[in-house]
Amino acid sequence: MTNYKNTLEFAKELDQLDPLADFRNQFHIPKNQDGTEQIYLCGNSLGLQPKKTKEYLQEELNDWANLGVEGHTEAKHPWMPYHEFLTEKMAKIVGAKPTEVVMMNTLSVNLHLMMVSFYRPTTKKYKIVIESDAFPSDKYAVESQLKLHDIDPKDGLVLWKPREGEELCRYEDLEKIMQEQGDEVALLMIGTTNYYTGQSFPIKKITQLGHQYNCKVGFDLAHGAGNIQPQLHESGADFAVWCSYKYLNSGPGSVGGCFVHEKHANDANLKRFAGWWGHNKSTRFNMRHEFDPIPGAEGWQLSNPPILSMAAIRASLDIFDKAGFDNIREKAIKLTGFLEYLLLEIKDERIEMITPTNPQERGSQISIKLKGATKQLFDDLMKAGVISDWREPNVIRLAPISLYNSYQDVYKMVQILKKLLK
Known part of the structure; x- marks a missing residue:
């Protein structure tokens, strides 16, 4: 899909059309101190816990x-x-x-x-x-x-x-x-x-x-x-x-x-x-x-x-x-495509995407290099409820996961990033 739009309404529309959307409800989403759900984009480091895990362990x-x-x-x-x-x-x-x-x-x-x-x-x-x-x-x-x-x-x-x-x-x-x-x-x-x-x-x-x-x-x-x-x-x-x-x-x-x-x-x-x-x-x-x-x-x-x-x-x-891995991979391509599109829309020279632009040559991850920025930007993202991953010397790894991330997660994360860059 290449006809993305830079609006919250479009992200909501993608979520409504997403055949995997309901699987999000099968996972525990960590919460911020105010009780709102975090934007968890760190499944490439530690995946979230399925709600069924406790039952299986018990x-x-x-x-x-x-x-x-x-x-x-x-x-x-x-x-x-x-x-x-x-x-x-x-x-x-x-x-x-x-x-x-x-x-x-x-x-x-x-x-x-x-x-x-x-x-x-x-x-x-x-x-x-x-x-x-x-x-x-x-x-x-x-x-x-x-x-x-x-x-x-x-x-x-x-x-x-x-x-x-x-x-x-x-x-x-x-x-x-x-x-x-x-x-x-x-x-x-x-x-x-x-x-x-x-x-x-x-x-x-x-x-x-x-x-x-x-x-x-x-x-x-x-x-x-x-x-x-x-x-x-x-x-x-x-x-x-x-x-x-x-x-x-x-x-x-x-x-x-x-x-x-x-x-x-x-x-x-x-x-x-x-x-x-x-x-x-x-x-x-x-x-x-x-x-x-x-x-x-x-x-x-x-x-x-x-x-x-x-x-x-x-x-x-x-x-x-239950989800089917073909469906999971298809959504991963769309999620990273939407994230890539929104990041490019920022048009900020301090942000460089170092992940391949061809979705067949990348996983469920977009890595951005921060030119002239410090780890403070990552720390501020974390404080704002965006859980991502920092890698030295200057890279933030963002991993939207098909089973529990929404297109709205991706959209909201980029809006927070834009605000912090300003």
Whole structure:
């Protein structure tokens, strides 16, 4: 949609036509001191709590209180296979087969587990490519994996950088890196949607590029899962990892997710760190068997699932399933389009949008750089009830979320911003 209007009436009209508008009522919206709802545009950092979460958690607490250990098999949602209640709905969101997806651990733990299997350096082929402004945890993880193999990160880590004076990475520059160093690269490990700029990278093209040079390819979907449509199975990516507390609304520090492509499902030669929950379910409790991994992503599990955390994820995934992810993505494109239009209408040279203007190249986020402004502007926005996110040195990240943000939220936020700029 390109025929936007800069009026509150138009925003109200979009909300009236929005097929997802009622889902807002299924979330707790934080309130200002005067009792009015905040304009919450920070779902790319921590998603809001579904109202059903408390009910889902209480169900497990009741079963624990009333059943004790028997809850593993007798609970309404038995704890032993609990992660399986999440798999199908999660697989739909990331575009994977259910056997390729498992919810377990947290993102950085899963990333390390995946690199144990898919980063297998040799004397000649040992380098890892990441985007230069990857989320710090990714950089720490890959550097530590290099060091584990006695490889100096100054030699083994290759950064895909924006060009001088630019904010965004260009795909052709990644191609150039691979043309020049592809024979030495063992792993491409890219964040699908950049946390800072909101730029979303072409997953399938990057996968094909890496495989062309006989590299393994993995993705960090921390800012992608529940936001973009990664189509992981179709992309052919070897693995992917993500958290669930941002766009997936599962609560602070909740369990992450992991994708392993089915082509690796039965590869007995893959090295892995093993744990008992990845062992063949039929003999798991016969404690004297040699490790027999479950085919597919489940075989990378280490420990039994944290039920209370997974109950919160289940509450959110049920909402995603009812809303339909195609509808969620369609609204995200419209919401960010409306936000982009309104920001450009401000016509203030101090505001520069550093997120791609093509909606297919961004997630549910618009990042604005403040030229000549300080963090005071962000602080004033927060005081005015606009909850967004500050990133050093001078960027405000705004993330309108399809399930609980309205077009009126976006319109009102920009009016507050205009007032503060004056």
